[in-house]
Amino acid sequence: MSRENTLLQRATAQLRTFLQANQLRCTKERLAILEAIYQTDKPFTIDGLMQMMQQKRFHVSMATLYAAADLFARANLLLRHPATxxxxxxxRIPDSGCSCYLICNSCEKVSQLEKKDALELIESIPTKRFTPYHRITYIYGLCMRCKAKQKRQLDKQKKH
Ligand SMILES: [Zn+2]
Known part of the structure; x- marks a missing residue:
């Protein structure tokens, strides 16, 4: 079985438990949306999720997608990045217990920092009387592309 399938299976079981505990129904829509979300480990918008659903030829409304995203976030299955x-x-929630994202303030691109020692450091921070699910760190700044663009603009201004 592929890694993606294992992750989806685990997520589905987690969703069923959450729905049951909150006396919510496990609908076909919710399962299909979860399946779409677990196809990718890249960040996506609700519009992007709508496209994924259309590719699967599964008809849902935008309102259903927003509601499902909120629900999955509460169930600890989906991350909602701070809006820029x-x-x-x-x-989707990363399968490691700790992750760090770089957010570009200019183009809003979100990328993941893959630095094992830094992640291990975050993972080791003690949380007294608090059980962490996931440790998520955000670093805001400028991506390489936007920085180069900014430099070009500054150089242009200097010439005038
Ligand atoms: Zn950028």
Missing amino acids: GASALYQ
Whole structure:
């Protein structure tokens, strides 16, 4: 079985438990949306999720997608990245207990920092009387592309 399938199976079981505990129904829509979300480990918008659903030829409304995203976030299955622009970015919960994201303030691109020793450091921070699910760290700044663009603009201004 592929890694993606194992993750989806685990997520489905987690969703069923959550729904049951909260006396909510396990609908076909919710399962299909979860399946779409677990196809990618990249950040996506609700518009992007709508496209994924359309590719699967599964008809849902935007309202259903927003409601499902909220529900999955509460169930600890989906991350809602802090909004930097007009549309919120979501991402499935990483399978490691700790992750660090770099957010560009200019183009709003979200990328993941893959630095084992830094992640281990975050993982080792004690949380007294608090059980962490996931440790998520955000670093805001400028991506390489935006920084180069900014430099070009500054150089242009200097010439005038
Ligand atoms: Zn950028």
